[in-house]
Amino acid sequence: MPDDLDAEDLARLRELGQRFMRAVPHNNALGLELRAxxxxxxxxxLPYDVRLVGNPETGVLHGGAISALIDACCGAAVFQALRKPMAIATLDLRIDYLKPASPALGVTARAHCYKVTRHVAFVRGVAFHDREDDPIATSAGTFMLGTRTTSRTEGAA
Amino acid sequence: MSTTDQWLKQVLAEARAAGDPARLAAVVPYAQTMGISLLLAPEGPHAGELLGVMRFGEHLIGNPVLPALHGGALCALLESTAIFQLLWESELSATPRTIGLTVEYLRSGRPVDTFARGMPTRQGRRVTNVRVEAWQDDRSRPIAVASAHFLVHSDEGPAKLEI
Incomplete structure (x- = not known):
């Protein structure tokens, strides 16, 4: 995290992020916690939760839960890179699974939005238990910026 | 890697005997939590085909303003459907493990039931590639597509020369 932000900036960003977590039902359902x-x-x-297990014999979290964590984290990183809040939508997301998650352990995801253009944001992400250099999954994705905020079915189209 | 888990083999055999693929999805806690199940297409040109279905629930929403389904939920449906389908339709020597997947989001997912179907594009001895599509009311208008590759090789299978 950059250290050139003053406390007020940081508080504002954290507040925005927590609102983002709470306001999104699926993030809430997975129990996602925005840490930084x-x-x-x-x-x-993503805290360990038996409801999110993929293999009931081993107790390992399902890949889908980790995908959702990465997707959410990449989205949150894009929000942090924007100069003003706007609607975003995932265009594409590639996830590589490097090793299975270990049973009974939560998973941390970190994402970095390293480039924002007028229409598109580019993000890299990683998911791991303890150490970022021992990842469970890595990702690369793009997000569309300034997507419509009204439903197509309600609009003119 | 290990061979197909014994418990999974048993569930698969029972589900096949009953002609009810939903039994397979029912043993996966995450699929239950998400509302992901399996069904056989009832009629039309695709009758009898295995489909993944994600029943709509508020917990799947990613954008409450539109509202639209969470990209991660769609990703989960695509990946789960591909794995279930490989289990249901092929005789694998090992439980498929996801190596990677790329999801393209084509349209926002409306708050209704979503269906998915995979098409294996290459079935190799060690790796199987699958293209999966998800749609809602109109199968010809997919809302998301994924290309995924899975490790399906078992070390305990017959010994062959590795290239």
Whole structure:
């Protein structure tokens, strides 16, 4: 996280991030916790939960839960990179699974939005248990910026 | 890696005997939490085809303003459907493990039920590639597509020359 932010900036960013977590039902359902935000960066924790297990014999979290964590974390990083709040939508997301998650452990995701253009934001992400250099999954994604904020079915189209 | 888990083999055999793939999804806690299940297409040109379905629930929403489904939820449906389908339709020597997947989001997911179907594009001895599509009311207008590759190799299978 960058250290050139003053306490007020940091508080504002954190507040924005927490609102983002609480306001999104699926993030809430997964129990996601926003741990840190910064300039174009976000860190989100997915607590271990038996409801999210993929293999009931081993107790390992399902890949889908980790995908959702990464997607949410990448989205949060994009928000942190924007100069003003606007609607965003995932365009594409590639996830590589490097190793299975260990049973009974939560997963942390970190994402960095390293480039923002007028229409598109580019993000890298990683998910791990304890150490970022021993990842469970890595990701690369793009997000569309300034997407419409009204439903197509309600609009003119 | 390990061979197909014994418990999974048993569930698969029971689900096949009953002609009810939903039994397979029912043993996966995450699928239950998400509302992801399996069904056989009832009629039309795709009758009898295995489909993944994600029943709509408020907990799937990612954008409450539109509202729209969470990208991660769609990703989960695509990945789960591909794995379930590989289990249901092929005789694998090992439980498929996801190596990677790329999801393209084409349209926002409306707050209704979502369906998915995979098409294996290459079935190799060690790796299987699958293209999966998710749609809502109109199958010809997918809301998300994924290309995924899975490790399906078992070390305990017959010994062959590795290239």
């Amino acid at each position: 935000v910064g300039d174009g960066r976000a860190e989100i924790f």
